[in-house]
Amino acid sequence: MKHPYLRYLRPENVPTVFCPGCGIGIVMKALFQAFDELGYETLEEFVFVSGIGCSAWIPSPHILADSVHTLHGRAIPVATGIKLVKPDLNVLVIGGDGDIAGIGGNHLLHAARRNMDLMVIMINNQVYGMTGGQLAPTTPYGMKTTTTPYGNPEEPMDTCDIVASAGANYVARWTVGHYLQLKDAFKKAMEKQGFRFVEAVSQCPSRVSSRIGLSPADHIKYYLRNSVDIRKAEELLPEERMEKIIVGEYVDRNKPGYLEKIKMVMRR
Amino acid sequence: MSKVEIDNRLLKPGVYFMRGNDASVEGALIAGCRFFAGYPITPSNEIATLMSRRLPQVGGIYMQFEDEIGSIMAVLGASNGGVKSMTATSGPGFSLMQEAIGLAAMTETPAVIVEVQRGGPSTGLPTQVGQGDVMQVKWGSHGDYEIVAYLPNSPQEMFDMTIKAFNTAWRYRVPVVVLSDQMIGHMREKVVVPPYEEIEIVERRRPEESPEEFLPFSNKYLIPPMAVAGEGYRIHVTGLAHNEKGYPTTDYETVRKLVTRLVRKIRDNERDIAEYEEFMADDAKLIIVSFGITSRSAKKAVRDARSKGLKVGLFRPKTAWPFPYWRLQELTNNGADVLVVEINMGQMYRVVREHVRSSEVYNMPLTPGACPSPEDIYKKIEEVYPR
Numbered sequence: 001m002k003h004p005y006l007r008y009l010r011p012e013n014v015p016t017v018f019c020p021g022c023g024i025g026i027v028m029k030a031l032f033q034a035f036d037e038l039g040y041e042t043l044e045e046f047v048f049v050s051g052i053g054c055s056a057w058i059p060s061p062h063i064l065a066d067s068v069h070t071l072h073g074r075a076i077p078v079a080t081g082i083k084l085v086k087p088d089l090n091v092l093v094i095g096g097d098g099d100i101a102g103i104g105g106n107h108l109l110h111a112a113r114r115n116m117d118l119m120v121i122m123i124n125n126q127v128y129g130m131t132g133g134q135l136a137p138t139t140p141y142g143m144k145t146t147t148t149p150y151g152n153p154e155e156p157m158d159t160c161d162i163v164a165s166a167g168a169n170y171v172a173r174w175t176v177g178h179y180l181q182l183k184d185a186f187k188k189a190m191e192k193q194g195f196r197f198v199e200a201v202s203q204c205p206s207r208v209s210s211r212i213g214l215s216p217a218d219h220i221k222y223y224l225r226n227s228v229d230i231r232k233a234e235e236l237l238p239e240e241r242m243e244k245i246i247v248g249e250y251v252d253r254n255k256p257g258y259l260e261k262i263k264m265v266m267r268r
Numbered sequence: 269m270s271k272v273e274i275d276n277r278l279l280k281p282g283v284y285f286m287r288g289n290d291a292s293v294e295g296a297l298i299a300g301c302r303f304f305a306g307y308p309i310t311p312s313n314e315i316a317t318l319m320s321r322r323l324p325q326v327g328g329i330y331m332q333f334e335d336e337i338g339s340i341m342a343v344l345g346a347s348n349g350g351v352k353s354m355t356a357t358s359g360p361g362f363s364l365m366q367e368a369i370g371l372a373a374m375t376e377t378p379a380v381i382v383e384v385q386r387g388g389p390s391t392g393l394p395t396q397v398g399q400g401d402v403m404q405v406k407w408g409s410h411g412d413y414e415i416v417a418y419l420p421n422s423p424q425e426m427f428d429m430t431i432k433a434f435n436t437a438w439r440y441r442v443p444v445v446v447l448s449d450q451m452i453g454h455m456r457e458k459v460v461v462p463p464y465e466e467i468e469i470v471e472r473r474r475p476e477e478s479p480e481e482f483l484p485f486s487n488k489y490l491i492p493p494m495a496v497a498g499e500g501y502r503i504h505v506t507g508l509a510h511n512e513k514g515y516p517t518t519d520y521e522t523v524r525k526l527v528t529r530l531v532r533k534i535r536d537n538e539r540d541i542a543e544y545e546e547f548m549a550d551d552a553k554l555i556i557v558s559f560g561i562t563s564r565s566a567k568k569a570v571r572d573a574r575s576k577g578l579k580v581g582l583f584r585p586k587t588a589w590p591f592p593y594w595r596l597q598e599l600t601n602n603g604a605d606v607l608v609v610e611i612n613m614g615q616m617y618r619v620v621r622e623h624v625r626s627s628e629v630y631n632m633p634l635t636p637g638a639c640p641s642p643e644d645i646y647k648k649i650e651e652v653y654p655r
Contacts, residue, residue: 010504013515047497049345061504061515066497068348069506070341071371077305077338081345081353084329085303086498110334266324 005032008043013061018054021209021216023176023202027123028058030179030200034186046090049079051104054130054204055096055123073104076111079118087259090119090190097124097138101159105137108159112166115194117257121186122159122197125204133207141242144211155242160199164250169194169257171250175201175223178247185249194257201245272298272464277325279461286459288423288452289314289356292382293322294461295430296354300469301380302328303353305342307335307361310394311450312384315356336361340368344377348505350472350496352434354380358450359388359401363408369443370409371507373530376485376492378437378472382430382446384453385560387611387636397450398636399560399611403618405445406589412527414534416541417445417588419559423457429586435470436541440533441491447588449611451561451639475501483512487525490533538590545584548574549599552581554653557596557620558609559585561639566609568642573649580649588616593623600624605654609645611636628652 006014018024035043048059052072060069066089070078075093083091093100100108100122111118127145128134134147138159142151164171170189174182182200189196203209203219214222223245230248233241256264272278279294286294293315296304304323306316316332323330329346333339339355346353357365362383372379387393388400405417416436418429429446437444473493475482479501486492495501504514509523517523534541547567549555554573558566563584573580583599585592600606605628608617617631630652634640 010502010515012513044500060506064502066501066503067505068345068375068497069504069508070344071367071507074337074341074368077333077341078345078348080331080338081303081305081342081347082349082497083345084331084342085346085349085351085353089498106334107338110338262329 005029005036007041008032008035008064009062010064016062017057019206021203021205022054023125023200023220024055024058024123026176026179027121027182027200027202030183031121031186033183034190038187038190046092047082047086049075049082049091049093051075051095051099053096053099053128055094056099058094059092073099073102074107075099076104076107076118076120080111080116083117087117091117093118093120095122096129097122097126097159098128098136101157102137108163109166112163112168112195112197114258115167115169115255115261117193117195117259119189119196120198122199124159124199124201125208127204127207129204129207133204133211158246160197160250163197167195167255168197168251169255170196170252172248173199173201173250174247175220175227175245176203177220177224178227181247188252192254193260194255272467272469273300275326281461281463284459284461285456286423287314287454287456288420288426288448289384289454290318291423291427291459292356292430292446292448293318295427296380296434297322297326298461298464298467299431299434300352301354301434302326303343303346303351304328304330304355305333305339305346305353306355306357307333307339309336309358309361311386311453312356312358312382314453315382315384336364337368340365340379340381343379344368344372347377347379348497350498352438354382356382356384358384358386359398360391362401362404366408369415370411370413372443373409373413373415374507375505376441376494376530377505378441379443380430380433380437380446381443382448385447385449393637395450396637397561397611397639399449399562400615400636401447402588402610402612402615405447412531414531415443415445415589416440416534417447419586419588420446420448420452421560421563421584422452423455423459426452427459427461431467435468438472439470439491440537441494442534447560449560484514485510485512485526487512487529490529490536534590539594541587542590542592543586544592544595545586546599547582547584549581549583551579552599552604553579554605554607554649555581555583555596555599556607556609556645556649557583557585557616559588559616562609562611565640565642566645569645569649572642572646578649578653580653585616591619591623593619596620597623600627603627605630605652607632607648607652609640609648610634611639
C-alpha cells in the first residue's frame with residue numbers, strides 16, 4: 001500500500017536527499033499531516049518558495065506543487081511578489097535558520113512588520129548544516145561549531161521574539177520532539193491571515209549531533225528535556241532562559257494582513 | 269503580438285511634454301506592467317514615485333521594499349505569478365541586484381530593470397551623470413548568461429524602449445535593462461504616444477501541452493513556453509542547474525545543453541534584438557560611437573565637423589547588449605577610423621576595439637559628473653581626424 005502522504009510528493013524525487021536521522025523528515029510529516037487534516041487532497045492552492053540550505057530542499061524538488069527555489073535568504077520577497085499578484089494562492093516559505101534569520105533576516109523583519117500574508121516555516125538546527133556546520137545567528141552561546149572551534153562567543157537571536165515584536169499575527173516555536181504541537185501549529189498558521197511564523201528546532205545529525213556525541217534520537221530527547229513552555233519561561237532569570245529552548249505560541253492575534261491593509265487605505 | 273489592453277487610465281495617444289523617467293513609467297503601463305517593486309535611489313526616484321500613484325489606477329500593485337535585493341526578488345516572484353513586472357534603480361542598487369539577475373537568467377524569468385546611471389564608483393555622484401555601468405550590465409552576475417540592455421537618448425526613447433524592454437523580456441524570457449542616465453532620466457522633452465494599434469505588445473508564450481506532458485525547460489525550444497504559478501502545471505523553478513523538468517541535476521550533458529541554450533537564445537537572435545542609429549556615417553572617414561546623453565553632444569559635433577568639411581559620422585548603438593558590431597564593421601570596412609565617446613574611462617571602447625580590427629579606434633576617457641559639450645568632442649575630432 002502506498003503511504004497516504006506520497007500524494008504530496010513528486011514521485012521522481014523520492015526518496016529525499018536528507019541525511020538519515022535528520023529532523024526535516026519529522027517536519028515534513030507534520031506538515032503533510034496538517035494538509036491532510038485540513039482536507040487538502042492536492043496542493044494546487046499552494047505555492048512554495050524557498051531559499052538555499054537543507055530545509056529549502058523540502059519543497060524543492062520534493063513537494064508536488066508550484067514551487068520556486070530562489071537565492072540564499074531571498075525567499076520571502078519572492079513569496080511576497082507571488083502573493084501580491086496571486087492573492088488566492090496560499091504562499092508558504094520553508095527555510096533554515098541561516099537562510100531565514102541570518103542572510104534573510106532583514107526580509108523576515110519587514111515581512112513581519114507588514115503582516116504580509118505569508119506563512120514561513122523556519123527549521124532551526126542552530127548551524128549552517130549544508131556547508132559544513134558553521135556558526136549561525138541561532139547557535140547557542142559557547143557551542144563549538146566548525147567556525148567556532150573554541151566555542152561561540154555570540155549570543156543567539158530569539159527569532160520568534162523578534163518576529164512577534166515586529167508585528168506578525170502568529171508566532172510559535174516547537175522542537176521536532178513536540179510532533180503534535182508542531183503539526184497543530186502548522187494547521188493553525190495555515191488557517192490564518194497576515195504573517196505566520198513557525199519555528200521547528202531540529203537536530204542535525206551530521207553537523208551537530210555527531211559532534212556532541214548524541215544519536216539523533218538522544219538529541220531529540222535532549223531538546224525535550226531542555227524545553228520550557230513560554231508561560232513558564234517568564235519566571236526564569238535571563239541567564240536561565242539562555243540555557244533553555246522556549247516552546248509554545250509567542251503570539252496569536254488577528255490583525256488585518258497586508259492585502260486587507262491595502263484595501264483599507266484605498267477606501268480612505 | 270497582442271493589442272494594448274484599453275484602459276482609460278493609460279496615457280492616451282497624443283503629444284506630451286514629459287520627463288524621461290515619467291515617460292518610462294507610462295511606457296511600462298502601456299506595455300502591460302502591473303507590478304513594481306523598488307527602493308528609493310537617486311536619480312531613478314521619479315519612476316517609483318509615479319508608479320506608486322499610477323499602478324493602483326490601472327489595477328496594478330506598487331510596493332516599496334526594504335532594499336534593492338528584495339525589490340528585484342519580488343519582481344521575479346510576480347513574474348513567476350504571471351504578471352509583467354519591473355523595478356527601477358541606479359548603480360549602487362543595480363550592484364545589489366546582480367545575484368538576482370543571474371537567477372532570472374538561469375530560471376528564464378522575464379523582468380525589466382530601468383537603470384538610471386549616476387557617477388561612480390561606489391556612492392560616487394548620486395545627482396550627476398555617468399555612463400559607467402555598460403560592462404556591469406553585461407558581466408555583473410557570475411557564470412555565463414546573456415541579457416539585453418537598451419540605451420535611450422531621449423524621453424521619447426525612455427517611453428519606446430521601456431515598451432520594447434517588456435516585449436524582449438517576455439519574448440526571450442530574459443531580464444532586460446533599460447540603461448538610461450541621470451540627464452536622460454531628468455530631461456523634459458516632447459514625447460509622442462502613438463495610437464495603441466501601432467504599439468507592439470508581446471505576451472509570454474503559454475504551454476500547449478497538458479501539465480502531465482509539459483516539459484518546462486524543454487530543449488525542443490530555444491525559448492520554452494512559460495507556465496506560471498497557479499495554473500496547475502506544478503512548476504518547479506530553481507536557480508540550480510536543472511534538467512528539462514526543472515529538477516536539479518549535476519549531469520554534465522544536461523547542464524551543457526541548458527547553459528548553451530541560455531546563451532544561444534540571445535546570441536542566435538542578436539540581429540533581431542540589436543538596434544542602432546546612423547547619422548552621416550556612410551561616407552565618413554571618422555565614425556563617432558556614442559550612446560545616451562553623450563550621443564546628443566556627439567551629433568552636434570558631427571554637424572559642426574561636416575560644416576567644416578570633415579567627413580565625420582555618428583554610429584549610435586541603441587542596444588549595448590547585444591552590441592550591433594556587424595554594422596559597425598561594415599561602416600569601417602573602407603578604413604574609417606572610430607572615436608568612442610562615453611562618460612566612463614573606456615568601456616564601450618573595449619567592445620568597439622574587439623570588433624573593429626582594420627582601422628584606428630580612439631577614445632575620449634571621461635570621468636563622471638558632466639556631459640562633454642559638442643565643442644569638447646569637436647576638439648577631439650580635430651585631434652584624431654585622419655588627414
